[in-house]
Amino acid sequence: MKRLIKKVAVIGSGIMGSGIACHFANIGVEVLLLDIVPRELTEAEQKKGLTLESKAVRNRVVNEHLANALKSKPSPIYSLKFADRIKTGNTTDDLSKIAEADWIIEVVVERLDIKKQVFEQIEKFRKPGTLITSNTSGIPIHFMSEGRSEDFQKHFCGTHFFNPARYLKLFEIIPGPKTSTEVLDFLNEYGEKFLGKTSVIAKDTPAFIGNRIGIFGIMSMFHQVKELGLTIEEVDKLTGPVIGRPKSATFRTVDVVGLDTLVHVANGLYEGVPNDEAHELFKLPEFISKMMENKWLGSKTGQGFYKKVDKDILSLDLDTLEYRAPKKASFATLELTKTIDKPIDRFKVLVKGTDKAGEFYRKNFSGMFSYVANRVPEITEDFYKIDDAMKAGFGWENGPFEIWDAIGVEKGIELMKAEGYEPAVWVTEMLASGNKSFYTIKDGATYFYDRASKSQKKVPGQDAFIILNNIRESKKVWSNSGAVIHDLGDGILNLEFQSKMNTIGGDVLQGINKAIDLAEKEYSGLVIGNQGANFSVGANIGMIFMMAVEQEYDELNMAIKLFQDTMMRVRYSGIPVVVAPHGMTLGGGCEMSMHADKVVAAAETYIGLVEFGVGVIPGGGGSKEMALRASDLFRKNDVELNVLQEYFLTVAMAKVSTSAYEAYDLGILQHGKDVVVVNRDRQIAEAKKHALLLAEAGYTQPVRRKDVKVLGKQALGMFLVGTDSMEAGHYISEHDKKIANKLAYVMAGGDLSEPTLVTEQYLLDIEREAFLSLCTERKTLERIQFMLTKGKPLRN
Known part of the structure; x- marks a missing residue:
């Protein structure tokens, strides 16, 4: 049966419900968002003479x-x-409208009795065959239906979005006793695509997968912090970016x-998993109970x-429960990892540390390895789903089994035994069967150890993805210290940046030119894309500064x-060049995207020309390109200055x-x-x-533009008057004005006496x-x- 989702009804509009409604609107779905009718009027409503029957009050x-x-x-x-795309209403007047929905998502308060009441009401109006799911973070699914x-039961299950729904990628699907396999599939x-x-x-077990493992990790940390005498700054230093976790x-x-x-x-969890071997870890330490009493709940109460x-x-001192000035955290073990770029390569070094950091990591990882191995098959049959959940729900760069592999499975067991843990039977059996690791890479695909067959099986669902980590060596065509070219197959190459923060310097520029050379000679097209945290933060300003x-x-x-x-080569090569930006795509990264034949952008792309922040204008074709794009929008009898001004402000305000x-x-x-591609994992495959x-449509090398209309003195005068008044009003500094005037000169095409058609090269030169x-x-x-020393712009 073909199932289309055109309209979704979300019942419950709190932070989670509104977030889910917004994310469905993000992908083009029509949303009906409902919540309860208020029981009484506010003071403002009374003053306006409204009644409880007024629509504004009811909604x-x-x-x-x-x-x-x-x-x-965000x-x-x-x-x-x-x-x-979001229409609102209330559950008293508008519940009948859910009959038009293809999927009904319940996001009301986490109380089973209330959820059951809501489902009873929903069933009166829901049309047969409609999906019905509950966004719960822990109530057993089997009780709800x-x-x-x-x-209803056949089409019902749990769908646990992590908050915020737009940004966190984990989407747990928890079947009920009678959920059909068609619905689960x-x-x-749908979640992926x-x-x-x-x-x-996930299985219908307390807290499902992500929160079961994530809360275990945090609670064990709460107990270790006292045991090892660590400060909260030290724990945050040890559990942040150094091990591939979020800065927070x-x-x-x-x-x-x-x-x-x-x-x-x-x-x-403490109540729901009485037989869990880590049961006592879910008991709140005394300092947490005290913080709860004091209502020190974090950002929402102004202190945590x-x-x-x-x-x-x-920072909170956990011994005295008093706030104090922060203490700088530093460890000799962390110093040893400074030259190791990838977190996955640091774990072997971290567990060998002879200081408090090394002790922390050995305790932490051995406890985590023991716990996750014992959760198979309780919470999932396949351990790789635990890794997927932790990466997508908690922002870990590597899941616990990937970390265990990086340390070495046997070394991990040695650490566990030193801390008093015994490995799970299936892990011992894995080693006995000749499988020395949880994962292997073969023919560009990831395989995992399957407990049932005692062999490596391909992780399902990879066919829609191209994972650069899996092909980096086997499909490498050329590389230097800043870039690597892979063969994606079917005549398409991929250029991946490998410089720090994917900055664009000499090595990357050489890589771009080499990739185009190769593609023009022997291939059909080129993708410029990577799977780092960000596409590129722009040109190597350190090199510019030194010169x-x-x-x-x-x-x-x-x-x-x-x-x-090089940017012009991206635009005017003999083969199609597709750029795949994601994350931060700033300055030169943005300029490269603007010169591509096509951009296949991840939805989460934060792109802009930010050169004003370092005291210059876009110099890699970005200023020229904004003038060209404005020129292409000029229409007869239009106020052309208004169009040009919009593009000028985008650059001048570093939007x-x-x-x-x-x-x-x-x-x-x-x-x-x-x-735009919503799932970043699909981005390289989509760009290909x-x-x-x-290429197949018969790509023809474009002809260089000689018809860019610039407005000359007419535009320049307007811009100069504008920057004068901005400086006079103290909105910008004298140096801001100088930079803006330089940009104005370029985008106006110089001080030409009248509107003129010029070449791209003319604009590039100025x-x-x-x-x-x-x-x-x-x-x-x-x-x-x-910017180089502090990582933020200076206003001078």
């Missing part, structure tokens, strides 16, 4: 919740325009999520493990020209999109040409498809001249140095 709860969600940061919606009809694929999630089918690490994450949320799940006082962030300080202006001019020429969809509004992505389509002149300014060098 107040849902409308307020949705409005708050749309105002929140935003739950890709573009505010998409909010029009008791007493419901056969059709559909939700599994349309919602952009990592779908994981452990305690800061709890502050953001809310201590009460964590305690609710931990208490549920950290507390902001004026501009200072204070400018040494006053090597000829070399700097040549370097800028090489960058420009960065908060999603790929917002990049269309900024003129960085183009409607009808560029596309588009490169193939362009762009390069402006960029170079700004690099001679002391205040620009101060801005670049500040």
Whole structure:
């Protein structure tokens, strides 16, 4: 049976319900969002003379919740325009409208009695065959569908979105006793393909997979912190980016999520898993109980493990429960990993540490390895789903079994035994059967150890993905220290950046030119894409800074020209070039995207020309390209200056999109040409498809543009008057004005006496001249140095 999701009904509009509604709106689905009718009028409603029968009053709860969600940061919606896809109502007047829905999602308060009442009401209006799911974080699914009809139970299961629904990728699907396999298969694929999630089918056990393992990890940390005499800063240092976890690490994450949320799940586990070998770990330590009493719940109450006082962030001393100035955390073991780029390669070093950090890691990992191995087959038949859940739900770069593999399975067992743990029987059997690792890479695919067959089996669902880690060596065509070219098959190459933060310097530019050379000679097309945290933070400003300080202006001019020429090569090569940006795509990364034949952007792409922040204008073709794009929009009798001004302001205000969809509004992505992919795991495969389509359609090398209309003095005058008034009003500094005036000169096409048609090369030459002149300014060098040392822009 073919199932289409055109309309979704979400019952419950709290933080989670509104977030889920927004994410369905993100992907183009029509949403009906419902909540309860208020029982009494507010003071403001009484003053307006409204009654409990007024529609505005009856829909107040849902409308307020949705409005708050749309105002929140980070935003739950890709573009505010998409909010029009959400219609609101209440469960008294509008529940009958769920008959039009293809999927009904219940997101009411976490109480079984209330959920059962809601399902009873839903069943009166739900049409047979409609999906019905509960977004619960822990209530057993089998209790919820008791007493419901056969059709209801067949189409019912749990679908646990992690909060925030837009950003966290884990989508747990928990079958009820009678859920049909068709429903599970559909939700599994829909989650991956349309919602952009990592779908994981979990068993109906307390807290499912993600929270069972995640809360165990946090609770064991709470107990270890006292045992090892660690401060909260030290734990956050040890459990953050150094091991591939979010910057918020452990305690800061709890502050953001809310201590009460964590305690609710931990208490549920303490009661729900009495036979768990780690049962006592789910018991709250005394300092947590005290914090709960004091209502120190984290960000929502203004204090938790950290507390902001004026501009200072204070830390909680867990012994005295008093706030104090933060203490710098440093460990000799961490120093040993500074030269190791990838977290997965650091674990072997970390567990050998002879200081407190080494002891912490040995205790922590051995406890985690023991726990996750013992949860198979209790919470899932296949251990790789635990890794998937931790990466997608908690932002871990590597799951526990991947970390165990990195340390070595036998070494992991040795650590466990030293801490008093015995390995799970199936792990011992795995080693006995000759399988020395949980995962293997074969023919570009990931295989996992299957307990039932005692052999390595291919992880399902990979065929829609291209995973660069799996082909980096076997399909490598060429590499240097900053880039690697792989053969993706079917005549398409991929260029992956491998520089620090994927900055674009000489090695990357060489890689781009080499990839185009190879593709023009022997292949059909090229994808420029990677699977790092971010696509690229832009040009290597360290190199620019050194040349400018040494006053090597000829070399700097040549370097800028090489960058420009390479961007033009991306546009005017003999083969289609598809760029696949994601995450931060700033400065030069944005310029590269703007010169591609096509952009296949991840929905979570934060793209923009941010060069003003380091005291220059876009110098890799970005200023030229904005002038060109404005020129293409000029229409007869239009006020052309208004169009050009919009593009000028996008650069001058260093605007960065908060999603790929917002990049269309900024003129960085183009409607009808560029596309957006919601699931980043599919991005390289999708980009390859588009490169193939362009090649197979008979790709013709484009002709360089000589018809760019620039407005000359007419535009330049307007911009100069604008920057004068901005400086006079103290909105911008003198140096900001200087940079803006340089950009104005380029985008106006110079001080030509009248509108003129010019070549792209003409604009590139004046762009390069402006960029170079700004690099001679002391205040620009101060801005670049500040960015290099502090990682943020300087206003001077």
